[in-house]
Amino acid sequence: MVLSTGGVPAELYAxxxxxLAPVDHDTALEMVRGVEGLAVLDGYRGAPEADVDALAQVIVVLFRLAVDRPDVLEAEVNPLLLGLAGSGVSALDALVRIARH
Known part of the structure; x- marks a missing residue:
């Protein structure tokens, strides 16, 4: 799984x-913390904090999908809109490609 910021910053910066799967909640949080562009989620310059725990839960679920469903060739959520801390996330667009049998 690859986690990055969205939009132009994702294209401009590495x-x-x-x-690799499996991933637990703590590892998912480490992934989030490993992306410098996501530091804004912690309330940068007085902005409200985003629901990073909900983001970590989505990461865990997507990893579980990859493990539990080997016929899934690709799964993408882009964009994923994070609400304020404690309010969850919304997948605005998603794609799941499944192998033909």
């Missing part, structure tokens, strides 16, 4: 975190 700023991402990569991990």
């Amino acid at each position: 700023d991402s975190a990569v991990s």
